[in-house]
Amino acid sequence: MKAIVYVTIKANVLDPQGNAVREALHALGFGEVGRVRIGKFMELELNTDDRAQAEARVREMCEKLLANTVIEDYRFELEG
Amino acid sequence: MKAIVYVTIKANVLDPQGNAVREALHALGFGEVGRVRIGKFMELELNTDDRAQAEARVREMCEKLLANTVIEDYRFELEG
Amino acid sequence: MRFAVIVFPGSNGDIDCYKAVEDAIGQPVDYVWHTATDLSDYDAILIPGGFSYGDYLRCGAIARFAPVMDAVRRAADEGKFVLGICNGFQVLTEARLLPGALIRNRTLKFICQLADIKVENNRTPFTLDYEEGEILRIPIAHGEGCYYCDEAKLARLKAENRIVFRYVHENPNGSIDDIAGICNERGNVLGLMPHPERAVHKWLGSDDGRRMFTSMLRAYEARRREVTV
Amino acid sequence: MTRRTAAAEPTAEQIAEHKIYRQMGLSDDEYALICRLLGRKPNYTETGVFSVMWSEHCAYKNSKPVLKKFPVSGPRVLVGPGEGAGVVDIGDGMGVCFKIESHNHPSAIEPYQGAATGVGGILRDIFSMGARPVALLNSLRFGTLDSPRARYLFENVVAGIAGYGNCVGIPTVGGEIMFDPSYEGNPLVNVMCVGLIDHRLIQKGRAEGVGNAVFYVGPATGRDGIHGATFASGELTAESESQRPAVQVGDPFMEKLVMEACLELIESGIVVGIQDMGAAGLTCSSSEMASKAGNGMELNLDLVPQREPDMTPYEMMLSESQERMLFVVRPEHEEQAKAIFTKWGVPCVKVGRVTDDGRLKLFHRGELAADIPVAALVDNCPVYRRTPKVPEYYAKNAGVDTARYPEVTDLAGALEKVLASPTVASKEWVYRQYDHTIRTETAVPPGSDAAVVTIRGTRKAVAMTLDGNGRYVYLDPEIGGRIAVAEAARNVVCSGAEPLAVTDNLNFGNPEKPEMFWQLERAAEGIADACRRLGTPVIGGNVSLYNESEAGPIHPTPVIGMVGLVRDVDHITTQPFKREGDVVILLGETKAELGGSEFQFVIHGVTEGRPPQIDLDQEKTLQDALLEAIRSGWIASAHDLSEGGLAVALAECCITGGLGAEVALETDLRPDIALFSESQSRVILSVRPEHAEEVLRHFRAKGVPAAGIGTVKGTNLAVRINGNLAIDVPVERLTRVWKDAIPCRMR
Numbered sequence A, B: 001m002k003a004i005v006y007v008t009i010k011a012n013v014l015d016p017q018g019n020a021v022r023e024a025l026h027a028l029g030f031g032e033v034g035r036v037r038i039g040k041f042m043e044l045e046l047n048t049d050d051r052a053q054a055e056a057r058v059r060e061m062c063e064k065l066l067a068n069t070v071i072e073d074y075r076f077e078l079e080g
Numbered sequence C: 001m002r003f004a005v006i007v008f009p010g011s012n013g014d015i016d017c018y019k020a021v022e023d024a025i026g027q028p029v030d031y032v033w034h035t036a037t038d039l040s041d042y043d044a045i046l047i048p049g050g051f052s053y054g055d056y057l058r059c060g061a062i063a064r065f066a067p068v069m070d071a072v073r074r075a076a077d078e079g080k081f082v083l084g085i086c087n088g089f090q091v092l093t094e095a096r097l098l099p100g101a102l103i104r105n106r107t108l109k110f111i112c113q114l115a116d117i118k119v120e121n122n123r124t125p126f127t128l129d130y131e132e133g134e135i136l137r138i139p140i141a142h143g144e145g146c147y148y149c150d151e152a153k154l155a156r157l158k159a160e161n162r163i164v165f166r167y168v169h170e171n172p173n174g175s176i177d178d179i180a181g182i183c184n185e186r187g188n189v190l191g192l193m194p195h196p197e198r199a200v201h202k203w204l205g206s207d208d209g210r211r212m213f214t215s216m217l218r219a220y221e222a223r224r225r226e227v228t229v
Numbered sequence D: 001m002t003r004r005t006a007a008a009e010p011t012a013e014q015i016a017e018h019k020i021y022r023q024m025g026l027s028d029d030e031y032a033l034i035c036r037l038l039g040r041k042p043n044y045t046e047t048g049v050f051s052v053m054w055s056e057h058c059a060y061k062n063s064k065p066v067l068k069k070f071p072v073s074g075p076r077v078l079v080g081p082g083e084g085a086g087v088v089d090i091g092d093g094m095g096v097c098f099k100i101e102s103h104n105h106p107s108a109i110e111p112y113q114g115a116a117t118g119v120g121g122i123l124r125d126i127f128s129m130g131a132r133p134v135a136l137l138n139s140l141r142f143g144t145l146d147s148p149r150a151r152y153l154f155e156n157v158v159a160g161i162a163g164y165g166n167c168v169g170i171p172t173v174g175g176e177i178m179f180d181p182s183y184e185g186n187p188l189v190n191v192m193c194v195g196l197i198d199h200r201l202i203q204k205g206r207a208e209g210v211g212n213a214v215f216y217v218g219p220a221t222g223r224d225g226i227h228g229a230t231f232a233s234g235e236l237t238a239e240s241e242s243q244r245p246a247v248q249v250g251d252p253f254m255e256k257l258v259m260e261a262c263l264e265l266i267e268s269g270i271v272v273g274i275q276d277m278g279a280a281g282l283t284c285s286s287s288e289m290a291s292k293a294g295n296g297m298e299l300n301l302d303l304v305p306q307r308e309p310d311m312t313p314y315e316m317m318l319s320e321s322q323e324r325m326l327f328v329v330r331p332e333h334e335e336q337a338k339a340i341f342t343k344w345g346v347p348c349v350k351v352g353r354v355t356d357d358g359r360l361k362l363f364h365r366g367e368l369a370a371d372i373p374v375a376a377l378v379d380n381c382p383v384y385r386r387t388p389k390v391p392e393y394y395a396k397n398a399g400v401d402t403a404r405y406p407e408v409t410d411l412a413g414a415l416e417k418v419l420a421s422p423t424v425a426s427k428e429w430v431y432r433q434y435d436h437t438i439r440t441e442t443a444v445p446p447g448s449d450a451a452v453v454t455i456r457g458t459r460k461a462v463a464m465t466l467d468g469n470g471r472y473v474y475l476d477p478e479i480g481g482r483i484a485v486a487e488a489a490r491n492v493v494c495s496g497a498e499p500l501a502v503t504d505n506l507n508f509g510n511p512e513k514p515e516m517f518w519q520l521e522r523a524a525e526g527i528a529d530a531c532r533r534l535g536t537p538v539i540g541g542n543v544s545l546y547n548e549s550e551a552g553p554i555h556p557t558p559v560i561g562m563v564g565l566v567r568d569v570d571h572i573t574t575q576p577f578k579r580e581g582d583v584v585i586l587l588g589e590t591k592a593e594l595g596g597s598e599f600q601f602v603i604h605g606v607t608e609g610r611p612p613q614i615d616l617d618q619e620k621t622l623q624d625a626l627l628e629a630i631r632s633g634w635i636a637s638a639h640d641l642s643e644g645g646l647a648v649a650l651a652e653c654c655i656t657g658g659l660g661a662e663v664a665l666e667t668d669l670r671p672d673i674a675l676f677s678e679s680q681s682r683v684i685l686s687v688r689p690e691h692a693e694e695v696l697r698h699f700r701a702k703g704v705p706a707a708g709i710g711t712v713k714g715t716n717l718a719v720r721i722n723g724n725l726a727i728d729v730p731v732e733r734l735t736r737v738w739k740d741a742i743p744c745r746m747r
């Protein structure tokens, strides 16, 4: 099975990267670009077939390591 | 409209970050985790309704700035 | 010989480059703002270290589009000396003035230390005053200095003797083939991760970087002699 | 929308009735006093503004009486406590400006950003004075590295400091780290910045000149860290986890631009007053600037750049968004000021003006959102004189005789154990992540006693260090306080500099508990004594109280930042042994003092007894004599003795010099005590053999105990005690033990 975890900075937290990219896109003439938010995604291969269990385990991984819930939100999908 | 751009490091380029995350997950007892790949994703708000045009523009943004095709692959989705 | 030190928002090695030109060879040097469009007054362009535009997204990715970069490209085409150090090297690869890319150090950590590097090619304008095979101690200070290029490019770099510096004793960042610095085909554009401008006095831990500046001056003077003869 | 958010706020009556002010950290008495000062009940915004201005962090309401003890003046002091940072004169119209700041609580919750924004904050303190930052240092405390939580905090705090400082381009040249279980639940992250300043450019954060324009500089204000100041003034509990948004994200790139633009503005000579927005953001900067000038200020909050829609006055005034500044210029200079910020791409907006009514008035969407006398905010916060009580543990420790521990006979083994203790082990794993070579002025990088940064165009240099051993302070706060200052000064002298002045960070527990207050008061007494005796006034500092977690309080940890002046770069001295054949000299006297030592902690697993004694007169004599010897050019290397005592100091001189030594000691002490005692006022020197007699004579003539104890020689560290070989280990082996200790634990 595969888990895809998306981690984004919380909506009300400053995202300096996103701001820098927006500015750069504007400077390059892509004026149509509004807000830009930058996040990470992680593809994890999992040696398990138990979907429910995988779900619980991945949630735990996110809480413990993959996201810092102080400033980040996460969501994930399971595939296969 | 919203564009979501996914940028991943090419398969043949060393990805130490993915390995580090796998090791850390193993150390925390998540032994079921196999390979880990890490990428970036970017959500761009676009002031446009023209899907075809947006598609072309986002491709151009990716080629020019958002991805470095020497080391990265990208793909994107349009929403809304 | 006139030097330009390019200043992007977020450059921070600019002052060190400026001081190194003064201290090592006493030649005139100016800071040139990223919005400048004309570098015709200058014989050598230094692209300093730092975190241009915060290095957000990728190192050097945003700086490569600064207005001054067109002028840098022209200078390179005209055969002027272009030296990119650390972030400057990253900018040059993003701008495709040099091949390959610089990615995160294998250790995923920023590394600041003296590195031993070997002079692989002493026939560039930047390395004339070094011996071939000589080992230099030059500081490194980077988080994303792992050089990468594909097999074909690497083969070409080797065949054309364009790997100018290699790490020896220890490869600090995981660079492919221990690469610390490379040049373009003509040899007038050099990019390297180590900081020669931070190694210009013994009391700084090493003065091995001085000769990069004396080399440039000597190459420039030799070239001028050729022109006038 | 406005109506909705405003309506969601409790009314003045509701605040009083439901005692909502308590949630903001105000006591009933304080609230009553506010009502009296205003002549009415404060509305929600006003209550918030008072709560942050009257927090410990901003008002020092518990620590003011204690801080009064410090000597703050001296012939070199140009700016003392009270401004963003202090400044001391170093001659030729130049000054050195420095300050320390803590970010303990944010770092406990989000270590990377907590530490990073700590660096950002202290940089702004320095450049808002008009000084160019030239160096950063940090002092860190964590639980022991066996704890995964401590490792996580350590890893990310270091990364955060590196991430921010490296990007701004200011070298991180030194610091100190200790690991002790008392910090497990509450790590300490203190950062210090040192800047150089032209006397003529020294800024005072004053809103002078009625009618002058008030400008806001930097990125837009978001809902970051609201109540950060009160948060930093409360104990860490499980509940603080739910206050999570109290942590801000830093943008070092923006900081670099703000710094360059502000320095350019200051150099242009048009600034009337400038101050950073640190704790309590816009509230603190506006009211302090107005108060210092005896003026008032009016702000139009609609003009404040906002990152999110519908921010309320309360949120804007309390936000701790980073990288922001406030400055005042005369109307005729507004355009010139704006142009400078435009050039650097930094937002800069006029948001208000200086008034003559002594009130802080905030306008929002056509309404007066707050109207408070500035003096009430800045001067009228009650000051508490807490009652001290001697803790029980203190009396109990008097009875502990540390000389009666079972004797350790495997001395080489003990040395290796102490060298491998993360507190003593090489910190290269840490400082390798810090850019310490940027700016090309770092003459002595991390790894010696004090760091030294040169001043271009002169023969001068500035030495700097951070020191503070919480174990000593825990065992005896007064002595521990003295030692912290004495050790810092000794480190500075060992590098060839004359100590100039001090900045201090008082990291303590909850002062409302009498035992904690006793620690604070006694330690301050000790610091004050030592500063007076060593001639190093306190020119600024910071207080961080309530450093407690569910596991209890931290060891009381005052951290002393000391800056010294190297008169001539030729005097710069470092710790490594330099050449074979040099004579090794030990200055000072070794007594049986294991209380609070690293040996006691590592080998016996306890921290008990009394800390080493210190005689400040003797210390001063030693430092003066040593500086004189260094300036005479006799000294090849100098290293002060601290954690791990003589054995560790010798090992460090060998390891960093890549040379061995043969040492012979004559002593009445038990060998393990002689080697690992942490007696104060001791230094190891190495000198050329032809200078040895002269050097010994010099010190003895000054009354400093001095003994030739050996020679730099070979590849082993070999120590004989009273003729018996006690230690004989290859330096290479010691090097490995010392260097690998932290990386191995962090793998």
Ligand SMILES: Nc1ncnc2c1ncn2[C@@H]1O[C@H](COP(=O)(O)OP(=O)(O)O)[C@@H](O)[C@H]1O
Residues within 6 Å of the ligand: D137, D138, D139, D140, D172, D173, D174, D175, D176, D177, D424, D427, D430, D431, D434, D445, D446, D447, D448, D449, D450, D451, D466, D467, D491, D640, D642, D643
């Ligand atoms: N957090 C840190 N950041 C940078 N350098 C550090 C840090 N901790 C320790 N160092 C450096 O390691 C060296 C040894 O530190 P320490 O053992 O505390 O020295 P001392 O006992 O002489 O004060 C010093 O040069 C110090 O600056």
Ligand SMILES: [Mg+2]
Residues within 6 Å of the ligand: D448, D449, D450, D491, D639, D640, D641, D642
């Ligand atoms: Mg020391």
